[in-house]
Amino acid sequence: MVIVALDHVPHCYSHEDGAVIYGLVASALKSEQRVTLSLAGVTDVPSSFVNAALVPLLDRYEFDEIKQRLVIADATKTIADVVRRCFGATKRPPRMAA
Template structure:
């Protein structure tokens, strides 16, 4: 199943918008579907959107399920960099708490 971010939200600017996207992805995963999350048409996003749309999925869902069934596509260099940075920061924050 392909989920186009811009079919879920009108823009990718806020944590609330990211949470809507994460909710759609989570529903599809819970129904046993593989998901391609497409950022087609999105040029850039703030960390708040990435944290609530992707990072929360990574840290709240079984990693093996995500590795096997979630693909992120059509991302710009800025979005790729933001995802990497947010995942790294999230991992550092989670290990600091543990």
């Protein structure tokens, strides 16, 4: 399943936007084996978005399972850096696809 973020929120700049994306990703992970979150058209995201959209997945899934089942596609290097920072220095973020 592919979730295109900008199909569901006007931008990926706020905690509220992140909460919407979290709901979609969490729901998809329940029913799908693998989920791709496409950030096509998004040039940058603040940590508040990532902290709301992705980090709460750790409350439901082990980190390794998130890495195996969630792919973040169409992310800029800047976005990838924010995701890595939010997931912490000791853990690796979900796989990033070009």
